[in-house]
Amino acid sequence: SSELTQDPTVSVALGQTAKITCQGDSLRSYYVSWYQQKPGQAPVLVIYSKKNRPSGIPERFSGSGSGVTASLTITGAQAEDEADYYCCSRDSSGNQLNVLFGGGTKLTVL
Amino acid sequence: QVQLQESGPGLVRPSETLSLTCSVSGGSLTTFYWSWIRQVPAKGLEWLGFVHHSGVTVYSPALNSRITMSLDTSRSQFSLSLTSVSAADTALYYCAREAVIPTSGDSSFDIWGQGTLVTVSS
Numbered sequence: 001s002s003e004l005t006q007d008p009t010v011s012v013a014l015g016q017t018a019k020i021t022c023q024g025d026s027l028r029s030y031y032v033s034w035y036q037q038k039p040g041q042a043p044v045l046v047i048y049s050k051k052n053r054p055s056g057i058p059e060r061f062s063g064s065g066s067g068v069t070a071s072l073t074i075t076g077a078q079a080e081d082e083a084d085y086y087c088c089s090r091d092s093s094g095n096q097l098n099v100l101f102g103g104g105t106k107l108t109v110l
Numbered sequence: 111q112v113q114l115q116e117s118g119p120g121l122v123r124p125s126e127t128l129s130l131t132c133s134v135s136g137g138s139l140t141t142f143y144w145s146w147i148r149q150v151p152a153k154g155l156e157w158l159g160f161v162h163h164s165g166v167t168v169y170s171p172a173l174n175s176r177i178t179m180s181l182d183t184s185r186s187q188f189s190l191s192l193t194s195v196s197a198a199d200t201a202l203y204y205c206a207r208e209a210v211i212p213t214s215g216d217s218s219f220d221i222w223g224q225g226t227l228v229t230v231s232s
Contacts, residue, residue, distance in 0.1 A: 033218035035155075042204060042225055043155065048218035049211065086155055090217055097168050099145075099157035099217070 002026050002091045004102035011108045018074040020105045022087030025068055030089040032070035034063060037084045037104075046085075047072060074107075082109045112137035114205050114223035122199075122230050128192040132205030132223060139163055139181055143208040144188045145219065146179065148201040151227075156201075160208055161188055195230045202227050 004024035012018035022032060031050040035043035045054050047063035050070060060075045070089075074081055087102040118130035132144070146158040159169035161179040169177045173192070181188040192199060203226050206219040 031214070031216040033216075035219070042222040043219070044222070045218055045220050048209075048220070049214075049216050054220060088155075088157075088219070090215060094171060096171055098171060101147075101155040101157060104154045 002093045002098070002100060004087050004089065004100045006085075006087060006102040006105045008103065009106045009108065011110055012074070012077045013110050014079060015076055018077045018081070018107055018109075020072045020074075020085050020087075020107065022065075022070045022072075022102050023068055024089065024091075024100065024102075025093065026089045026091035026100055027065065027068050027070055030091065032063070032065065033088045034061075034072045035086045035088065036081075037086065038082075043086065077107075077109050079109050082107055112207065112221050114207065114221060116203060116205050116223045116226040118203075118226060118228070120227060120229060122195055122228060123232055124196055124230055125194055128190070128195050128199060128228055128230075130190045130203055130205075130226065130228070132188050132190075134186045134188070134207075139183045139186060139188065143210055143217070144179075144181060145206045145208045146190045147204045147206055147219070147222075149204070149225070150201045158190065158192075197230050200228065200230045 034047040037043040051063040084104045091098045115133045122128045140163045143160040145160040161167045161181045176193045178191040205223045207221040210217040
């Protein structure tokens with residue numbers, strides 16, 4: 001079955017650039033969305049349709065990707081960006097619509 | 111400002127049915143798709159399914175035989191029913207609004223409830 005794969009952990013120095021990646025066959029057909037989740041809080045949408053930022057999300061968050069890979073980049077990471085990040089896309093490879101989440105990446109800001 | 115709030119029992123006995131409701135305020139249920147997503151504590155997110163005001167429902171293949179979702183526009187609520195629960199169904203359950211782009215089918219969950227913890231235990 002299809003799945004989305006993320007690195008479990010990523011570390012970044014304060015003020016530097018963090019890149020979080022997501023891989024999966026479903027990304028050939030559907031755009032990715034990205035979610036930030038801080039401890040004890042519900043996920044928050046930070047990128048939709050691969051590269052679009054919802055209102056209120058800082059410009060330092062950007063999305064990109066092609067083929068089976070998508071990326072979330074945080075340019076000038078701040079301490080408050082330390083969180084878990086999940087990628088997500090729809091998938092129809094099994095002849096039934098499904099929604100996949102990646103396993104999540106824990107971002108540590110050093 | 112659309113807000114979602116989950117409600118329901120925090121404890122369910124094994125083999126029984128888990129039932130949750132999501133109350134929607136500040137917006138109409140006649141647009142968007144309305145989803146349930148769960149998260150085992152300290153683990154990742156799992157999509158359970160969605161319901162649309164047209165009556166369309168789509169469920170996760172992993173839970174298809176045990177799950178039912180419905181929507182009540184008059185009460186601005188949608189609900190989840192999961193039968194024959196086991197300890198593996200212990201999780202934080204979120205309701206979420208799913209925005210879908212009709213031309214591409216791409217979607218994103220733009221509004222989430224705060225989540226409700228459901229424990230399956232005797």
